[in-house]
Amino acid sequence: MGETTIYGPAYSTYSRTVRLVLEEKGAPYKMVEVDILKGDGQSPAHLARHPYGKVPTVELDGFSLYETGAIERYLDDAVPGPKLIPTDPKQRARMNQIMGLVDSYGYVPIVHGVAVNRLVKPILGQKPDEAEIAKALPEAEKVLAEIENLMGQNPFLAGPQLSLADLHLAPALAYFSMTPEGEAMLKKFPRLSEWWSKMKDRPSMAKTAPKL
């Protein structure tokens, strides 16, 4: 088994999820920068890897793959190290459900609606779109409430052990918690806050922390 190549920028939440999987497994990888903010996602070289111009994509032993959930599951199957997919059918279903919630209902309001407006636009010299933030906040709240509900009393999102669900949500929550609105909202969710306070201190999170 060789080294995984991840195509994507360190600041991308989904690229960070893939890095987290490999960090938690203790597996080697290298990053090839594809700066989506500069339009590199639409370059011919990247479109050949990902027809929709998104990040991340990975390559391992001559096998190319895109779509973060598929990448995570493949790496868990193919790369040695601690298993991140529960064997218990119910926990596995919860993991898949929460990953789906993040993709379908969480990513856009949490990352685009709040984090990009509050954190990225000011760096780019742009004004945050307050109407977009106001629209995103109740959507973000709904998905976080649902994830807290689904995690129940478990220390991790899908059960007693770390799974892909935790690594799928953590990068988005990292940005969200850096915004005043996100920080305030997290306080409404005590079990999710408890999870986040431990999650953010994992060595894998420190090693993948983006420099904004």
Ligand SMILES: N[C@@H](CCC(=O)N[C@@H](CS)C(=O)NCC(=O)O)C(=O)O
């Ligand atoms: N469905 C894709 C979504 C990936 C995605 O949205 N990535 C973002 C960065 S975190 C991206 O490439 N954004 C650039 C764009 O949408 O043009 C996946 O699961 O990998």
